[in-house]
Amino acid sequence: MSYQTRSQQPVPSAWPAFERLFGFRNELDRLFEPFAELTRSSQLLRVWNPAIDLYEDKESLIVKAELPGMKKEDIDVSLHDGALSISGERKNERKFPEGETQRSERFVGRFQRSVTLPSPVSADQVTAQYKDGVLTITLPKTEEAKPKQIEVNIG
Amino acid sequence: MNTVTQPETAKDLRGEQLPNGSERPFVAPDVNIFETKDGYFLEAEIPGVNKAGLEITVEGNELTIVGRRESFEPKAELLYRESSVSDYRRVFELDPAIDTGKIDAKVDQGILTLHLPKTERVKPRKVTVSD
Incomplete structure (x- = not known):
């Protein structure tokens, strides 16, 4: 992996x-x-390389991405061939046109990250939430990918 | 004209002593600073921090921003991590023209915006010439 x-x-x-x-x-x-x-x-x-974290539990995979100060509509999430792709753009808005820039450390521009998912997921049940500048994507695993308890009767 | 701030003092990156003696590191958030004729605007990137996790203090001419991440960890096994576990901290030296009583702050989607107005007496004022 x-x-x-x-x-x-x-x-x-x-x-x-x-x-x-x-x-x-x-x-x-x-x-x-x-x-x-x-x-x-x-x-x-x-280059803007937002940090990505990946979690897994029995039911799903959870991906978190740090994307401070984005507009929801400027974030794109897509799933293709078992890879999750997050991309978007932070536009260079001159918020204070009359002001003078003293310091400019925040990135502007496009970013694109992808993560290969360790197990198959149900694409139609993926949900995403954007809170405090962190995007959290929950990807439920397909039934086949969930761990199964197998009852073995020992005679 | 003074700049708003002399950031990157040695304090910025020093860790915080925890009661149990261990040291907790901080990272310095990236900032943008704009100066207008009425004051300054400072934007800091603090993803994962909400209002409750913010601590902004002014002591003398030093402004300290501390942002603690909400310890949201999904109840799941961590496979891969790039995000920092550290909290945010950065210290700025303020332009003496700033009216420290009137600083206001808001936080939205991981961006802290501070407005630091200048005191009335340093704002440019037009003097009308009487006849």
């Missing part, structure tokens, strides 16, 4: 290293300062 991976998430034990990484990122930001406007507009150097 293999899932699509993304850049390594910080783990608590690697904290000092993570802090150095932040410093490194700032160095990089400074280095690219002259091109900042370019990269902001072209999105060349920035």
Whole structure:
């Protein structure tokens, strides 16, 4: 079973290293300062890879995706060949047109993630909920995929 | 003109001492900051945090945002995880022009929006010349 991976998430034990990484990122930001406007507009150097978690219980698979500040209608969820795909776009809205941007760390643009599902699911019974910027998708397993208790009579 | 904030103080990434002696790490949320002539708007990405999990404090000229995730874990086996288990924390140094008594905050779908108005006396004012 293999899932699509993304850049390594910080783990608590690697904290000092993570802090150095932040410093490194700032160095990089400074280095690219002259091109900042370019990269902001072209999105060349920035990729939005929302974090995805996958859970499984007897009845279903549960996928959670962190998508803060999206509009429901801008999120697309689809199921194809046993893979769940979540995509969407956060538009670059100038919310404060009269304002001056002091800091711009939030990603804008398109994202696309897919997860290979470990068992077959009933596509017509999939439900999704979007709360606190987290999308939770519940995918009920097909009857065949659910674990079954087999009664064995030992004579 | 002062910038709103001098973020990335060393405090940002320091963990929090828990009563049992262990340390709980924080991650710094990504933010956007806009300055208008009346004040600042700060947006922070805190997916998984609702109103009850937010703690925003101003001490002197330091603004601290702490966001604790609602510990929603489906009652199911975790197969794969990319999301961080850490809570959010970030400290900002405020522009002295900000009227700290009038800061307001709202949270919607994982985005915290703070409005930090400037005090009346620093807002640009037009002086009319009398005849």
